[in-house]
Each structure stands twice: as structure tokens, then as C-alpha cells.
Amino acid sequence: MEENVIIEINGLTKWYKNAAKPAVDHLNLAIRKGEIFGLLGPNGAGKTTTISILSTQISDSEGKVTVNGLDLKKDADQIKKIIGIVPQDIALYPTLTAKENLDFFGHMYGLHGKALDDKIRQCMQDFGLEDRMDKKIKTFSGGMKRRVNLIAGILHNPRILILDEPTVGIDVQSKIVILEYLKNMNKNNGITIIYTSHLMEEAEQFCSQIAIIDEGRLIEKGNPAKLIEKYESCNNLEDIFLLLTGKRLRD
Amino acid sequence: MWLKYIASTKKEALLLLRDKAGLAMLFIMPMALVFIMSLLQDSTLKKLEEQNTPVIVINQDTGSFGKSIVEGLETAGFFIVSQQINGKTPSEEDLRQLVNEGKYRVGIIIRPGATEALRQKIKYRIKQQFPEEERKLLDLGAISDTTLPHVDVYFDPVTKSNFKHAVISALRQFSAGVVAEMVFDTYADLLNELVDIQLKQAGGFDEMIDFTQQYATPEKKNLIIPNSTQHNVPAWTIFAMFFIVIPLAGNIIHERESGLSMRLKTIPGSNLAVIMGKTTVYFIVGILQAGFMLLIGMYILPLFGMPMLRIGSGLFAFMIITVSVSLAASGYGILIGTIATTQEQSSIFGSISVVILAAIGGIWVPTFMMSGLMITVSRLSPLNWGLNGYYDIFLRSAGISDILHYVLLLLSFFLGCIFLSYLYNRYKKMKS
Ligand SMILES: Nc1ncnc2c1ncn2[C@@H]1O[C@H](COP(=O)(O)OP(=O)(O)OP(=O)(O)O)[C@@H](O)[C@H]1O
Ligand SMILES: [Mg+2]
Numbered sequence: 001m002e003e004n005v006i007i008e009i010n011g012l013t014k015w016y017k018n019a020a021k022p023a024v025d026h027l028n029l030a031i032r033k034g035e036i037f038g039l040l041g042p043n044g045a046g047k048t049t050t051i052s053i054l055s056t057q058i059s060d061s062e063g064k065v066t067v068n069g070l071d072l073k074k075d076a077d078q079i080k081k082i083i084g085i086v087p088q089d090i091a092l093y094p095t096l097t098a099k100e101n102l103d104f105f106g107h108m109y110g111l112h113g114k115a116l117d118d119k120i121r122q123c124m125q126d127f128g129l130e131d132r133m134d135k136k137i138k139t140f141s142g143g144m145k146r147r148v149n150l151i152a153g154i155l156h157n158p159r160i161l162i163l164d165e166p167t168v169g170i171d172v173q174s175k176i177v178i179l180e181y182l183k184n185m186n187k188n189n190g191i192t193i194i195y196t197s198h199l200m201e202e203a204e205q206f207c208s209q210i211a212i213i214d215e216g217r218l219i220e221k222g223n224p225a226k227l228i229e230k231y232e233s234c235n236n237l238e239d240i241f242l243l244l245t246g247k248r249l250r251d
Numbered sequence: 252m253w254l255k256y257i258a259s260t261k262k263e264a265l266l267l268l269r270d271k272a273g274l275a276m277l278f279i280m281p282m283a284l285v286f287i288m289s290l291l292q293d294s295t296l297k298k299l300e301e302q303n304t305p306v307i308v309i310n311q312d313t314g315s316f317g318k319s320i321v322e323g324l325e326t327a328g329f330f331i332v333s334q335q336i337n338g339k340t341p342s343e344e345d346l347r348q349l350v351n352e353g354k355y356r357v358g359i360i361i362r363p364g365a366t367e368a369l370r371q372k373i374k375y376r377i378k379q380q381f382p383e384e385e386r387k388l389l390d391l392g393a394i395s396d397t398t399l400p401h402v403d404v405y406f407d408p409v410t411k412s413n414f415k416h417a418v419i420s421a422l423r424q425f426s427a428g429v430v431a432e433m434v435f436d437t438y439a440d441l442l443n444e445l446v447d448i449q450l451k452q453a454g455g456f457d458e459m460i461d462f463t464q465q466y467a468t469p470e471k472k473n474l475i476i477p478n479s480t481q482h483n484v485p486a487w488t489i490f491a492m493f494f495i496v497i498p499l500a501g502n503i504i505h506e507r508e509s510g511l512s513m514r515l516k517t518i519p520g521s522n523l524a525v526i527m528g529k530t531t532v533y534f535i536v537g538i539l540q541a542g543f544m545l546l547i548g549m550y551i552l553p554l555f556g557m558p559m560l561r562i563g564s565g566l567f568a569f570m571i572i573t574v575s576v577s578l579a580a581s582g583y584g585i586l587i588g589t590i591a592t593t594q595e596q597s598s599i600f601g602s603i604s605v606v607i608l609a610a611i612g613g614i615w616v617p618t619f620m621m622s623g624l625m626i627t628v629s630r631l632s633p634l635n636w637g638l639n640g641y642y643d644i645f646l647r648s649a650g651i652s653d654i655l656h657y658v659l660l661l662l663s664f665f666l667g668c669i670f671l672s673y674l675y676n677r678y679k680k681m682k683s
Pocket of ligand 1: 041047
């Protein structure tokens with residue numbers, strides 16, 4: 001195992017019940033500490049499945065995963081403490097206010113008192129939501145919900161942050177706020193970020209490493225700029241994807 | 252862990268407080284049901300004749316006999332007794348006319364000196380018991396056997412004959428106490444005179460026998476018959492307590508569908524805290540429901556002419572059985588929320604199953620009205636365990652030890668539900 005690898009995935013396979021083929025098919029990946037890692041692929045490629053396994057939400061069928069040197073199956077509780085997860089769906093209580101939601105998740109992570117209050121206020125401010133603290137989530141716009149959804153995953157200062165399509169369905173301004181914030185977290189605190197997207201252009205600019213998957217299998221991985229160099233006929237990741245799979249991405 | 256538990260309880264409380272429809276269902280529904288059902292049962296179960304029959308009485312007797320007839324009528328509960336018309340004692344002529352016109356169903360005239368006549372009659376009878384030669388020793392004053400105490404009873408001409416019999420036997424019953432008292436007094440006087448023993452006043456002759464109402468079929472031997480309040484208040488309280496299944500299971504499923512429970516799964520140790528928080532909040536709701544309904548039974552229902560709920564010395568037992576029912580209901584909600592896959596499934600299955608358990612458990616139709624097989628089946632419903640526990644408290648002022656078996660059944664039901672939910676979750680995890 002390489003010195004600063006924080007997540008290592010070997011032969012990871014996931015069969016859902018009664019499925020005709022695996023959602024993830026013998027996937028091998030190594031993610032280094034401090035990386036912004038993009039897991040890219042079209043609808044149904046197996047992105048959510050992969051990171052659900054990584055974040056201990058579902059179990060795998062086959063393979064071995066280590067996180068920070070710990071075995072995912074044996075030391076799940078240890079691993080849970082150092083990862084933060086931002087799900088693809090908004091996982092917040094609609095009838096509670098932003099503050100009440102964040103208080104709840106903060107407490108669940110064992111945070112409390114002034115430290116938690118300050119952290120919540122700071123995050124809400126960073127995301128331009130300070131005047132929405134005491135409003136119910138169901139009155140928020142889609143972009144605002146996404147931002148609170150993200151805050152709920154970072155309150156406990158995780159060392160690895162896993163985000164599932166955090167920029168889907170929001171306007172350019174919100175997207176920039178979110179991506180800038182993540183970049184800063186990565187730069188200032190050395191947090192490893194794993195993020196999924198089907199937006200190749202966004203990933204090209206945001207990620208230091210990417211992996212393209214399709215139908216659960218790894219297609220290509222590497223640094224975005226280097227990959228574009230490698231495939232001379234291609235100008236961007238989108239072209240590479242088309243070249244390797246013969247498919248177009250959605251949108 | 253403590254902190255997580257508190258936070259999770261607070262979250263559940265907020266969620267429920269903001270769910271106005273759910274709250275209304277949990278508190279308004281049982282109240283409405285109690286009112287509707289009590290009123291319906293009161294009017295169908297009781298014959299109209301029996302209740303609130305207007306009676307006019309002229310009491311010309313000044314002694315205890317006349318007094319106890321009037322008191323008996325007044326406290327029997329199904330007569331409305333008038334002694335005055337427009338502030339005046341009516342004449343006999345007025346009385347006959349009022350009854351004839353149907354303004355009063357019954358008119359009663361207690362003749363002057365009825366008490367004295369009764370006393371004379373009793374003394375005479377007692378004297379007759381002694382052998383002839385001893386009688387002159389007894390100084391019972393001048394006794395004549397001629398006068399019988401006299402009460403005239405007039406009926407509305409349309410009155411049915413069994414109603415007449417019922418009224419007459421009620422009057423006999425009201426006078427029986429006075430008669431017994433006089434018999435005792437007379438013997439006491441005699442004893443005093445003959446052997447110089449001073450006896451204390453005797454009393455309580457009206458309540459010498461406890462008439463326990465039962466049905467004669469063998470299975471029903473031990474069934475007790477509650478009045479409408481004693482049935483409806485606990486029955487609909489339990490029903491409403493079990494209806495927390497709908498919001499509770501809905502809440503669990505919403506958490507699962509929205510990815511909230513996925514997020515919670517990634518937080519170490521939060522699962523248990525969340526389940527405990529839910530159980531706590533819905534458990535407290537059940538307690539509040541029961542307290543609320545108890546107050547309605549004690550203070551509100553009597554205002555509408557329905558019998559008052561009396562808890563007697565059973566408050567502690569009441570609390571214990573309430574705690575058990577509430578836990579059983581929460582456990583059931585958690586089980587349904589765990590097994591059902593969609594909101595629709597849980598609310599349909601949840602409400603139908605509660606209604607069925609209520610029906611077989613004697614919530615709708617009290618067990619004492621059921622037939623043999625149904626009574627056996629009713630014992631399978633946790634709602635029936637709770638209901639029987641409450642019956643025992645309200646009707647027999649049972650203590651903890653009398654209801655312990657119901658408490659244990661309900662608590663095992665709660666633990667069983669939690670255990671099944673746990674097994675199901677493990678099974679699901681293995682399968683996925
Ligand atoms: N719970 C499930 N049960 C059965 N099959 C599932 C389940 N979740 C996902 N799948 C299947 O697994 C495959 C991968 O799905 P996954 O959600 O991981 O894709 P994705 O890359 O996240 O797609 P998207 O971009 O749409 O989010 C799909 O074929 C999907 O139908
Ligand atoms: Mg996905």
C-alpha cells in the first residue's frame with residue numbers, strides 16, 4: 001500500500017437483490033490523502049452505490065476496502081467518526097428549521113454547547129444562509145436545501161468528506177459558492193474530498209484526480225489534465241468518455 | 252449517549268408538535284369517539300321509560316317513612332321528582348289531573364300519619380309473636396291493627412303494566428329500609444325494657460346485599476358489566492393510544508425514504524438514540540392521551556348527563572396500566588414502521604390492523620356482549636389486555652397485583668415488537 005493512500009478499494013463488487021448484473025463490478029481504486037477525487041459516470045453507473053459502501057450505509061458483496069488503514073467491515077464505527085457524508089437526496093427534516101436540523105445532527109456526532117453553536121453559525125454564514133437559521137427547511141429553495149444538506153455533513157470536521165452530486169439542480173452562483181468552499185476546506189484543512197458527478201466539465205476544473213466508471217466498471221483514472229494530454233484526439237473529459245464507451249453523457 | 256438521546260427526543264417532539272393533523276388525530280379523535288359512542292349507547296341501551304320519568308309527589312306524612320320514599324325516588328337516578336307546582340304544594344285534585352294529562356307519568360300521595368301507622372303495625376306484629384300470657388308484660392302502649400300506612404299511586408293512563416310493577420317494587424324497596432329500621436328499633440326497645448340492655452342505632456338496611464350483574468352463560472361468568480362511561484373512556488383511549496402507530500410508523504418510513512436514516516447510519520451510535528427518542532416521545536403522548544381522557548370522563552361527561560368516571564384508590568394501578576399500554580402501542584408502531592416499505596402501506600396496514608385488534612378486543616362492542624368464541628379470540632388482542640386492566644380499576648378498584656398479568660402481557664408485547672424489528676433489520680441487512 002502506498003504511503004499516503006487513505007482509501008483503498010480492491011475488487012469491490014455489489015449485487016443488489018434480484019439484479020441481472022452487478023451495480024459495481026470488481027472496482028479497484030486508490031485515493032490519496034488531501035486529494036479532491038471525482039467519481040464520474042452516467043446515470044446508473046454505480047457512483048452512489050460505491051460511495052454508499054464507502055460510507056458504511058450498505059454492505060458489499062465482494063472485495064476489500066480499507067479506509068485510513070482500517071478495514072471497512074471490522075472497524076466501521078472508527079471509520080464513521082472520520083468521514084462526513086453528503087447524500088444525493090436532501091436528508092433533512094422538512095418541518096424543522098435549519099438550526100434545529102443542524103443542532104440535531106451535531107448532537108448525534110457528540111458535539112454540543114458553544115462549540116456546536118459557533119460551528120453552525122460559521123457554516124451558515126459561509127454559505128450565505130445566516131438570516132435563514134430559524135426558517136423551516138421546507139420553505140427553502142432547492143439550492144438552499146443543498147447547502148444545508150452539505151453543512152450537516154461537515155459539522156464534525158471529518159477528515160474525509162464524501163459528496164454525492166452536490167451541485168445537481170442548483171444555479172451557477174450556488175454551485176460556485178459550494179465548490180469554492182470545498183476547495184478551501186481541502187486546501188486549508190487537508191480534508192480529502194470524494195465527490196461524484198456526471199458533469200465532466202465541472203469535474204475537470206475541480207478535481208485533482210478522477211475515475212470514470214460505467215456499468216459498475218472502471219473505464220479510466222488519473223489527473224484530468226494528464227488524461228486529456230494522453231488522449232490526443234480529445235479536448236475534454238466528455239470526449240474521452242465518448243471515445244472509451246461510445247456513449248454520450250446525459251444533459 | 253445521554254446527549255444523543257436527549258437531542259433525538261427533542262427532535263421527535265418538535266416533529267410531532269409541528270404535525271398538527273397528527274396531533275389533532277391523537278387527541279381530538281378519541282374525545283369525539285367517546286362522546287358519540289357514549290351518547291349512542293346511552294340512548295340505545297337504556298329504555299326511554301326507565302330514564303328521567305317525571306313523578307309528582309305529595310308527602311303529607313311528617314315522619315321517616317315519607318321522607319325515605321321521596322329520597323329513594325330522588326336518588327334512584329331515573330325519576331325527576333317534583334313536590335311543588337309553581338311554588339305551591341298541589342292539591343290531590345291537581346295531582347290527578349296532571350298525571351291524567353300525561354304531564355307526569357306517576358303521581359304519589361303519601362297519607363298523613365303513614366310513619367306512625369307503620370310503626371303501630373310493626374309493634375302489633377311483634378307483639379303477636381309473643382305467647383299470649385307474656386303479652387301483658389310488654390308495655391308497647393295502645394296498639395291497634397286497624398290502620399295500614401297508606402300510599403296512593405296514580406299512573407298516566409297510557410302506562411304499560413310492567414312499568415307499573417317496576418314503580419311499585421321500587422317504592423317497596425324504598426320503604427324496606429324504614430321497615431327494617433323500625434323492626435330493629437322495636438326489638439331494641441323491648442330488650443331495653445326486659446333485660447335493660449341499651450342497643451345502638453342500627454342502619455344501612457338498603458345496602459345489605461350486593462347484587463352483582465352477570466350473564467348466565469358459563470364463559471361469561473366472570474365478565475363484569477361496565478356502564479357507558481366505564482367502557483367508552485378506557486376503550487377509546489386505548490384505541491387512540493394505538494393510533495400513534497400511524498404517525499410513528501410514518502415518521503420512521505419518512506426517515507428511511509428521504510435518506511435521513513442513511514445519513515444517521517453513517518453517524519456512530521445514533522441508531523439506538525433515535526429509536527429511543529421516538530419511543531420516549533410517543534410513549535409520553537400515550538400518557539398524555541390517557542390523562543386527558545381520564546379528565547374528560549371525570550369532569551366533562553357528567554355535564555352531559557352521562558355517568559361519572561371514578562378512579563377510586565386505583566390511581567397508581569391506572570398509571571401502571573397506562574404506561575404498559577403506551578409502551579405496547581409504541582412498540583407496535585416501531586414494528587410497522589420497520590416492516591412496511593411505503594407510507595401508504597404503513598398507514599393502511601397500521602390503521603386496519605388497529606381497527607381489527609380493536610374490534611376483536613372489545614373496543615367497539617364490549618366483550619360482555621360477545622358470544623363464546625369471540626370472547627376467546629378477544630383475549631389475543633393487546634387492546635383487550637389494556638381494556639380489561641382499566642375495567643378492573645374502574646369497576647373493581649383493583650390494585651397493582653390484580654392487573655399484573657395484563658401489565659406483563661403488554662410489556663412482553665412491547666419487547667416482542669422491538670425484538671422483531673431488530674431481527675427484521677438484521678435480516679434486511681443480510682439480504683441487501
Ligand atoms: N436499492 C437498490 N436496489 C436495487 N438496485 C439498485 C438499488 N440502487 C441502485 N440500484 C441499481 O444499481 C445500479 C447503480 O445505481 P447507482 O445509484 O449507484 O448509480 P449512480 O451512478 O449513482 O446513478 P445516478 O447518476 O443516477 O445517481 C443501477 O442499475 C440501479 O438501478
Ligand atoms: Mg447516484
